Amino acid sequence: MQLSCPSPILQHETVQMAHGAGGRLSQELTARVFMPHLNNPVLDQLDDQARFDAEPGRIAFTTDTYVVTPVFFPGGNIGDLAVNGTVNDLAVGGAMPRYLSAGFVLEEGLPLVDLERIVRSMAEAARKSGVVIACGDTKVVQKGQCDRIFINTSGVGFIPPGRDVSCRNLLSGDAVLLSGTIGDHGMAILTTREGLSFQSRIQSDSAALNGMIADVLQAAPNLHAMRDPTRGGVAATLNELAASSSVGIELDEGALPVREEVRGAAELLGIDPLTVANEGKVLLVVPAAEADAALVVLRAHEHGSEAAIIGEVVDEHPGMVVIRTSLGSRRILDMPLGEQLPRIC
Amino acid sequence: MKYIDEYRNPDLARGLLKKIENTATKPWAIMEICGGQTHSILRNGIDQLLPSNIQLVHGPGCPVCVTPLETIDRALAIAAMPETILVSFGDMLRVPGSGKDLFMARSEGADVRIVFSPLEALQIARDNPEKEVVFLAVGFETTAPANAMAVHQAAREGLGNFCELVSQVMVPPAMRAILSSPDNRVHGFLAAGHVCAIMGWKEYEPVAEEFGVPIVPAGFEPVDLLDAILKTVELLEAGKSGVLNAYGRVVSREGNPQARKVMNQVFEVADRPWRGIGVIPASGLVLREQYACFDAEKRFDVGHISPHESPLCRSGEVLQGYLKPSDCPAFGKECTPQTPLGATMVSSEGACAAYYRYHRNPEKQCN
Numbered sequence: 001m002q003l004s005c006p007s008p009i010l011q012h013e014t015v016q017m018a019h020g021a022g023g024r025l026s027q028e029l030t031a032r033v034f035m036p037h038l039n040n041p042v043l044d045q046l047d048d049q050a051r052f053d054a055e056p057g058r059i060a061f062t063t064d065t066y067v068v069t070p071v072f073f074p075g076g077n078i079g080d081l082a083v084n085g086t087v088n089d090l091a092v093g094g095a096m097p098r099y100l101s102a103g104f105v106l107e108e109g110l111p112l113v114d115l116e117r118i119v120r121s122m123a124e125a126a127r128k129s130g131v132v133i134a135c136g137d138t139k140v141v142q143k144g145q146c147d148r149i150f151i152n153t154s155g156v157g158f159i160p161p162g163r164d165v166s167c168r169n170l171l172s173g174d175a176v177l178l179s180g181t182i183g184d185h186g187m188a189i190l191t192t193r194e195g196l197s198f199q200s201r202i203q204s205d206s207a208a209l210n211g212m213i214a215d216v217l218q219a220a221p222n223l224h225a226m227r228d229p230t231r232g233g234v235a236a237t238l239n240e241l242a243a244s245s246s247v248g249i250e251l252d253e254g255a256l257p258v259r260e261e262v263r264g265a266a267e268l269l270g271i272d273p274l275t276v277a278n279e280g281k282v283l284l285v286v287p288a289a290e291a292d293a294a295l296v297v298l299r300a301h302e303h304g305s306e307a308a309i310i311g312e313v314v315d316e317h318p319g320m321v322v323i324r325t326s327l328g329s330r331r332i333l334d335m336p337l338g339e340q341l342p343r344i345c
Numbered sequence: 346m347k348y349i350d351e352y353r354n355p356d357l358a359r360g361l362l363k364k365i366e367n368t369a370t371k372p373w374a375i376m377e378i379c380g381g382q383t384h385s386i387l388r389n390g391i392d393q394l395l396p397s398n399i400q401l402v403h404g405p406g407c408p409v410c411v412t413p414l415e416t417i418d419r420a421l422a423i424a425a426m427p428e429t430i431l432v433s434f435g436d437m438l439r440v441p442g443s444g445k446d447l448f449m450a451r452s453e454g455a456d457v458r459i460v461f462s463p464l465e466a467l468q469i470a471r472d473n474p475e476k477e478v479v480f481l482a483v484g485f486e487t488t489a490p491a492n493a494m495a496v497h498q499a500a501r502e503g504l505g506n507f508c509e510l511v512s513q514v515m516v517p518p519a520m521r522a523i524l525s526s527p528d529n530r531v532h533g534f535l536a537a538g539h540v541c542a543i544m545g546w547k548e549y550e551p552v553a554e555e556f557g558v559p560i561v562p563a564g565f566e567p568v569d570l571l572d573a574i575l576k577t578v579e580l581l582e583a584g585k586s587g588v589l590n591a592y593g594r595v596v597s598r599e600g601n602p603q604a605r606k607v608m609n610q611v612f613e614v615a616d617r618p619w620r621g622i623g624v625i626p627a628s629g630l631v632l633r634e635q636y637a638c639f640d641a642e643k644r645f646d647v648g649h650i651s652p653h654e655s656p657l658c659r660s661g662e663v664l665q666g667y668l669k670p671s672d673c674p675a676f677g678k679e680c681t682p683q684t685p686l687g688a689t690m691v692s693s694e695g696a697c698a699a700y701y702r703y704h705r706n707p708e709k710q711c712n
Contacts, residue, residue, distance in 0.1 A: 332702065
């Protein structure tokens with residue numbers, strides 16, 4: 001009789017604890033899921049660190065962790081979101097995004113087809129925005145210890161010499177521009193997550209904006225500040241900008257671009273679209289003299305076709321954002337408090 | 346958006362404002378009952394646009410605000426029990442109890458879930474047969490039919506692990522209480538459109554007659570509200586009382602008989618305490634005897650509850666129209682949406698929250 005040890009099963013359908021243990025299954029995961037999509041000359045070295053040459057100017061460095069649920073949503077998934085979000089965080093500081101790291105926390109049992117779909121989306125998003133995923137890491141945790149998949153991306157970009165874009169630069173008289181419609185991402189997620197019984201056509205706006213921003217910086221070289229209005233939406237971001245520069249901001253209610261279906265869902269849920277997250281929009285504060293030029297460039301771009309001048313920076317009410325309503329009255333646009341709560345009647 | 350945009354039309358609104366200005370010759374105090382209307386008024390700055398002799402007084406129609414502290418404390422105690430899932434509308438989670446709110450309870454491990462409809466709570470009960478699912482059934486006549494339907498449905502299905510912690514209140518008894526008070530300063534009312542959609546406006550006729558006041562069922566958009574204010578002012582100036590409907594696209598004299606049928610089948614009228622105000626006779630709804638097994642108060646023994654209100658909070662005066670939120674000494678100081686002393690600073694329909702959100706220190710920032 002011949003005895004033989006059973007060899008380990010390599011072709012798993014789902015993520016196993018051993019995929020994160022650094023052994024043969026880890027190698028298999030890298031070879032089968034990550035490398036075919038993410039390979040590039042920096043990552044292919046498979047060293048413990050990525051090495052690359054610096055460019056002139058200052059270095060911009062940022063990090064963000066993505067825990068969105070559901071993982072797949074109309075208009076994107078956690079993978080492209082994790083790339084676009086970090087690319088945008090670099091770009092709004094006036095940096096040219098170049099290199100990203102990707103850290104994965106995977107829940108045991110996650111289908112590998114889902115992981116591969118997410119990784120493929122990351123690769124596609126990186127290609128579109130011209131960044132390189134230069135290093136990565138994977139950990140697996142037991143079922144119930146995370147929600148399917150969490151991704152951290154950190155990013156490095158370079159700010160050309162002489163460029164100074166900062167939330168502390170706002171000046172009275174500046175124009176406030178928004179690159180498109182408000183609340184698309186958050187409403188896409190919310191209407192999916194809450195399992196509402198209405199059919200929503202709302203798509204997330206998840207997109208990398210570095211190409212568009214680079215063009216705007218050509219047209220409006222004295223641009224003062226940019227921020228991407230993600231969590232907390234336009235309301236939170238404008239309040240932060242007003243507070244950082246100790247200026248007031250005034251908005252025209254009628255100028256705020258909101259998609260019909262987002263407005264409808266927001267009405268139904270009792271939520272102000274101004275407090276809802278965006279993942280493919282940028283708020284820009286530019287000197288009044290450059291506002292029109294910036295607007296023309298934004299509108300010429302696929303992610304900025306519905307861009308608008310939504311308000312201006314004022315000396316009054318420092319740290320506060322005020323909306324001029326269509327009726328001619330005024331109200332404060334406050335910093336949202338936290339969790340969005342639906343109204344009860 | 347159809348049925349919304351036309352009621353936000355600035356030209357129509359300006360026309361109505363002009364008419365109000367031309368009609369009002371005396372000072373009038375008009376109370377909007379509903380907290381949803383209070384928020385719309387402040388959000389759109391309607392109070393700033395009205396002539397100075399028309400004063401809007403904010404009423405008690407915020408279900409979260411008037412839910413007694415004792416009910417919140419009871420909900421917290423039930424939520425803390427390991428075998429329960431407490432299900433609620435989102436607004437209730439941040440309302441401070443004597444010690445904490447339901448968000449804090451959740452962070453301490455309680456299973457507290459937000460739903461948009463009580464029927465979702467029923468589904469949670471079906472999906473979790475090993476747990477007791479308790480729905481925090483608060484609200485005015487608007488939420489009562491759906492909350493009643495959930496109990497009715499649970500009884501039909503024999504869903505033994507579902508029950509409701511009920512704090513249902515009704516508008517007309519509150520109006521009577523306000524009008525009967527020696528301190529009353531309200532001349533006319535905008536009735537709550539959604540409540541009237543269920544109950545019909547005929548139940549306001551006796552109130553209008555008894556107290557000699559105009560009552561105008563109103564919608565929630567600027568044009569709706571201004572139209573209702575104009576109608577109220579016209580009646581006041583003409584010395585007339587009675588009910589005049591300004592929300593015809595939603596409200597009828599008869600209301601919704603089917604909704605009332607299920608409501609009456611499951612609930613009966615009882616005296617009810619209102620947070621900050623006290624007990625108003627025959628102002629609440631409780632589960633009828635045959636549905637007593639769905640009553641969370643009876644099902645869970647949480648021991649003695651001794652609620653503790655902040656002595657600084659004057660929400661009771663705010664809810665009855667005696668005090669403007671911004672005139673409360675604690676407003677924006679000890680009491681903010683982050684550190685609310687009372688429910689009126691929390692709820693999306695609370696008057697204090699509306700003032701804080703839209704008109705904080707308005708003379709300095711907004712004029």
